[in-house]
Structure formats: C-alpha cells, structure tokens
Amino acid sequence: MTDWKTRTKLVHAGTRRSQYGEVAEAIYLTQGFVYDTAEAAEARFIEAGPDEYIYARYGNPTVRMFEDRIAALEGTEDAFATASGMAAVNGALTSLLRAGDHVVSARALFGSCLYILEEILTRYGVEVTFVDGTDLDQWRAAVRPGTKAVFFESMSNPTLEVIDVAAVAGIAHAVGALVIVDNVFATPVFSRAVELGADVIVYSATKHIDGQGRCLGGVICGTKQFVRKVAEPYLKHTGGALSPFNAWVMLKGMETLDLRVRAQADSAMALAEALDGHAKLARVIYPGLAAHPQHATAAAQMDGFGTVLALDLAGGREAAFRFLNALEIVTISNNLGDAKSIITHPATTTHQRLSPAQRESLGIGEGLVRLSVGLEDTGDLIADVTRALESA
Numbered sequence: 001m002t003d004w005k006t007r008t009k010l011v012h013a014g015t016r017r018s019q020y021g022e023v024a025e026a027i028y029l030t031q032g033f034v035y036d037t038a039e040a041a042e043a044r045f046i047e048a049g050p051d052e053y054i055y056a057r058y059g060n061p062t063v064r065m066f067e068d069r070i071a072a073l074e075g076t077e078d079a080f081a082t083a084s085g086m087a088a089v090n091g092a093l094t095s096l097l098r099a100g101d102h103v104v105s106a107r108a109l110f111g112s113c114l115y116i117l118e119e120i121l122t123r124y125g126v127e128v129t130f131v132d133g134t135d136l137d138q139w140r141a142a143v144r145p146g147t148k149a150v151f152f153e154s155m156s157n158p159t160l161e162v163i164d165v166a167a168v169a170g171i172a173h174a175v176g177a178l179v180i181v182d183n184v185f186a187t188p189v190f191s192r193a194v195e196l197g198a199d200v201i202v203y204s205a206t207k208h209i210d211g212q213g214r215c216l217g218g219v220i221c222g223t224k225q226f227v228r229k230v231a232e233p234y235l236k237h238t239g240g241a242l243s244p245f246n247a248w249v250m251l252k253g254m255e256t257l258d259l260r261v262r263a264q265a266d267s268a269m270a271l272a273e274a275l276d277g278h279a280k281l282a283r284v285i286y287p288g289l290a291a292h293p294q295h296a297t298a299a300a301q302m303d304g305f306g307t308v309l310a311l312d313l314a315g316g317r318e319a320a321f322r323f324l325n326a327l328e329i330v331t332i333s334n335n336l337g338d339a340k341s342i343i344t345h346p347a348t349t350t351h352q353r354l355s356p357a358q359r360e361s362l363g364i365g366e367g368l369v370r371l372s373v374g375l376e377d378t379g380d381l382i383a384d385v386t387r388a389l390e391s392a
C-alpha cells in the first residue's frame with residue numbers, strides 16, 4: 001500500500017470488509033461493541049488490539065477506515081478523526097500543552113484558531129507569541145530553547161499568505177519544538193507537509209474532503225506516538241469524536257478528492273488570470289499568480305495552488321456587497337472547498353469578531369472577498385464573476 005499513488009490510496013486505503021464482502025464501505029452506526037466474556041472485556045480495557053473497539057468515542061470501524069485512508073494519503077503513521085476541524089486544532093494543541101509551555105504562532109489565522117491560541121490556551125497558563133508567519137526573522141526571534149510547539153496555517157485564511165513550511169520547521173526543530181500545521185487551504189491533495197518537516201498536520205474535513213457541503217469533520221495526522229499517546233487520551237475523554245456516519249461521508253468524499261481539487265484549482269487559476277488587472281479590483285490574490293509575494297514558496301512546497309482566491313475590490317465594502325449581490329452562480333456562504341462556488345466578505349462575517357486594527361494588520365480590508373472555486377464550468381464562472389463586477 002505504501003507505494004500506491006494518491007488516487008489508488010484515496011479509493012482503497014484503510015478499507016475493512018465485514019463477512020458480507022460489501023463493496024462500499026460499511027457504516028457501523030453503533031456506539032458500543034459486545035465482548036464474548038467478562039474476561040475479554042477486561043482484556044480489551046487493558047489494551048485494545050488492532051480493530052478491537054470499546055466505545056465510539058474512542059474509535060469505530062468506519063471512523064478507523066477514514067483515519068487510515070487520510071494517514072496513507074498524508075504519509076503519516078497514524079491519524080485521529082474528530083467531530084470538526086476545530087476539534088482537531090484544539091485537540092492537537094490542548095493535548096500537548098501544559099501551563100508554563102511556550103508556543104509561537106503565525107498571526108494570520110482562521111478566527112476560531114486565533115480564539116484557541118489567544119483566549120483559551122493563555123487562560124490555562126500557556127504563553128503564546130504571535131509572529132508574521134511570512135517573516136522568518138520573526139520566527140527565529142520568537143522561538144527559544146524549550147518552546148514546545150509552533151503553529152500556523154500553511155496558506156492563511158483569507159489572505160492566502162503562504163508560509164515556508166520547511167524553513168519554519170528548521171527553526172522550530174533547532175529548539176526542539178513540534179511543528180503543527182493547519183493545512184486546510186493547501187488541501188491533502190497538494191500537501192507535501194510531511195516531507196517538508198511538519199510533525200502534526202490538521203485538516204478540517206468539512207472543506208475539501210467532504211467537498212459537497214454535507215458534514216463537519218476533522219482529523220489530526222502525525223506519528224503513532226503523537227496520535228495515540230498524546231492526542232487520543234485527551235480526545236477520547238473530552239468527546240470530540242467523529243460520527244461514523246460523517247466518517248462514511250468523508251470516505252466517499254475521498255474517492256473523488258483528487259479529481260475535484262485539481263479541477264477546482266484549474267478553475268481558480270483561470271479565474272485569477274482572467275480577473276488580474278480588472279479595473280474594479282485593487283488586487284487579485286492567488287498563489288498561482290507570478291505576482292503573489294510567496295509564489296515561489298507555493299510552487300516549491302505544494303503540487304498545486306489551491307482552490308481559493310481573494311479579490312480586493314477597489315470600491316471598498318459597498319462595491320464588495322454590490323458584487324456579491326449581483327452574482328448568479330456563485331453563492332454567498334462561508335464554507336470553502338465545496339463543489340459549489342462560494343463567496344464571503346470576511347470583514348463582516350468570518351472575521352467580524354476582530355477589531356478594525358486587527359483586520360487591518362491581517363490585510364482584511366473592507367473590499368476583500370474570499371472566493372472558493374467549485375466544480376461548475378470554468379467559462380460560466382468567469383462570465384458570472386466578470387458580469388457581477390460590472391455592478392460593483
């Protein structure tokens with residue numbers, strides 16, 4: 001299985017068949033598992049063997065299939081599935097950190113990730129230093145001997161800053177810090193995070209892995225030691241387990257993940273090129289454009305440039321709202337990675353909680369919109385967006 005290519009892993013890795021030999025993965029919609037004897041129950045509580053389950057909060061065969069499939073794809077030894085992407089981010093950080101520990105994090109983060117680092121970890125005595133993730137000197141200055149972990153989104157939401165994973169990992173490993181990467185925007189298809197030195201990779205499966213707007217889910221990928229000895233004890237007792245039904249949706253989503261993400265990224269590139277230099281736009285932000293400040297880093301560390309672009313409307317909030325309201329195919333919503341193209345105005349939605357000064361420092365202006373490119377016909381999308389821009 002280790003020499004299978006991506007598409008083969010996405011269809012087959014982790015599959016477990018019952019005695020019925022079903023083709024499609026079974027949904028084991030059960031909370032508990034029966035033991036033949038009291039002695040067998042005792043033995044399993046002492047140490048569960050492979051494919052021995054106790055309770056669905058700890059593990060479940062359908063969930064296990066999803067964990068094995070994503071671990072095979074990402075190239076990590078193991079994975080633990082969670083109820084949402086945020087349960088994965090929180091689980092990876094909170095299971096590892098203790099009062100007195102020091103963490104360095106990039107400042108440009110998804111709002112809920114920022115909340116965990118800024119509001120929750122600090123409440124329990126963890127010291128967090130924020131840096132501009134694209135400035136390696138700031139990482140070098142912020143880490144110190146004993147820094148426990150560094151955290152960043154390899155491509156940030158929503159401004160698409162690309163962080164040099166190998167360089168930051170080098171700085172972190174020099175002081176013994178663990179590298180925890182939120183890799184949602186890079187996608188599991190384009191990710192090479194493991195070979196770049198990431199130790200723990202976190203995904204919101206809600207995004208590209210489902211990819212069809214149905215279920216929440218998340219996953220923590222890493223070494224057996226981290227996943228089973230650090231993350232699992234925390235997660236199984238605090239209740240962030242993925243439902244078997246949602247795991248099944250994610251498994252079926254993975255079968256088409258490579259095809260979908262590549263098609264969406266191709267359309268994102270075509271849209272970025274078509275819109276670059278448009279009179280109504282102050283900026284088109286897409287790592288695939290040569291003018292993107294981290295274009296070279298993105299090209300070196302990913303096998304594609306992602307499915308999301310950001311557009312900065314010259315006319316500010318009013319122009320952005322007129323643009324959104326004039327779109328016919330692209331829908332206004334705040335998910336991403338979906339088959340449907342989705343657009344959002346971060347300053348008034350996903351990043352509303354931040355102060356204007358914080359938004360300013362993250363480059364989230366009043367004219368900025370985030371466009372997640374779906375699976376519609378590329379020409380139709382370009383036509384919809386360019387026509388709606390006339391209204392802006």
Ligand SMILES: *Cc1c(COP(=O)(O)O)cnc(C)c1O
Nearest residue numbers: 084085086110157184204206217
């Ligand atoms: C959506 C998202 C999350 C959170 O995932 P949920 O499944 O919504 O909990 C975390 N990080 C990034 C970068 C995201 O885009």
